[in-house]
Amino acid sequence: xxxxxxxxxxQGLTTSSADETRDIxxxxxxxxxxxxxxxxxxxxxxxxxxxxxGLAQGLxxxxxxxxxxxxxxxxxxxxxxxxxxxxxxxMESAAELDGLMLEDFLVTPWIAAIEWPERITDWLPKNTWxxxxxxxxxxxxxxxxx
Ligand SMILES: Nc1ncnc2c1ncn2[C@@H]1O[C@H](COP(=O)(O)OP(=O)(O)OP(=O)(O)O)[C@@H](O)[C@H]1O
Ligand SMILES: [Mg+2]
Numbered sequence: 001x002x003x004x005x006x007x008x009x010x011q012g013l014t015t016s017s018a019d020e021t022r023d024i025x026x027x028x029x030x031x032x033x034x035x036x037x038x039x040x041x042x043x044x045x046x047x048x049x050x051x052x053x054g055l056a057q058g059l060x061x062x063x064x065x066x067x068x069x070x071x072x073x074x075x076x077x078x079x080x081x082x083x084x085x086x087x088x089x090x091m092e093s094a095a096e097l098d099g100l101m102l103e104d105f106l107v108t109p110w111i112a113a114i115e116w117p118e119r120i121t122d123w124l125p126k127n128t129w130x131x132x133x134x135x136x137x138x139x140x141x142x143x144x145x146x
Contacts, residue, residue, distance in 0.1 A: 005027045005028055005031060006031060006145065009024070009028070009131070009143060009144065009145035010144070010145045011144075012142060012144035013142065013143050013144070014140045014141070015047075015140065015141045015143065016140055018047065018050045021047050021054060021141060021143065022050060022051070022054030022057060023054060024051075024054065024143065025050075025051045025052070025054025025055045025057075025058065026054040026055070026057040028054075028055070028058065029055045029056075029057070029058025029059050029080075029081075029111060030058050030080070032111060034081070034109035034110070035106070035109060035110055035111075036111055036112075036127070036129055037111075037112045037114065037124055037127075038111060038112065038113045038114065038128070038131060039114050039117035039124055039128050039129065039130045039131065040052070040113060040115050040117065040131050040133060041117060041118065041130060041131065041133065042133030042134055043134075043135075046133040046134055046135055046141060047133050047141050047143075048133055049065070049066070049115065051113070051131070051133065051143070052065050052083075052085050052115075053065045055113055056076055056078065056083055058080070059076075059078035059079070059080045059081045059082075059083055059111065060080045061077070061083060063076060065083075065085060067087060068085055068086070068087045072088075072090070072091070073085060073086040073087070073100075075105050081109040081110055081111060082105060082106065082107060082109070082110040082111075083110070083111050083112075084102060084105060084106065084112040084113070085113050086102075086112065086113070086114045086115070086120075087115040087116060088115065088116040088117065088119035088120045089116045089119070091116075091120055092119065093119070093122070094120040094122035094123035095122075096120075097120065117130075129145065129146075130145070131144070131145055132144045132145075132146060
């Protein structure tokens with residue numbers, strides 16, 4: 001699995017623990033092209049923030065990654081790159097990001113992880129990677145790269 005996580009993600013992966021989800025995200029963080037936006041689709045509690053915790057691990061970020069629902073976004077700087085973690089749950093449009101100067105933080109190499117990306121589709125670049133997270137009837141968590 002480790003060797004070709006992107007191909008596996010395109011097929012769709014099932015995880016049975018939060019650590020397994022973090023592990024996949026951590027590997028992905030080292031493989032995505034520099035300066036990629038990752039749109040994390042999926043309902044409440046499917047594991048989007050858990051996935052971002054794994055991305056942070058992969059970038060060598062040691063400070064905790066928590067749900068930024070109340071402060072919209074969090075900026076992390078790690079030895080292998082910067083991580084913008086944005087939770088758009090409470091947003092109505094991408095216009096609300098105007099004036100925050102998020103771009104100033106995005107000094108290469110970076111990853112931007114967006115929860116609830118459908119709220120701000122106008123902000124997402126064309127080369128955004130779309131990941132769909134879900135939970136099966138058997139309570140397994142699933143992750144699929146579009
Ligand atoms: N296989 C798994 N993958 C991811 N999370 C899991 C898994 N199994 C259990 N969990 C648990 O499910 C919860 C997922 O919560 P998380 O905050 O990551 O979801 P979320 O998609 O960010 O939700 P929200 O939309 O509210 O922000 C965590 O408590 C995590 O520990
Ligand atoms: Mg979350």
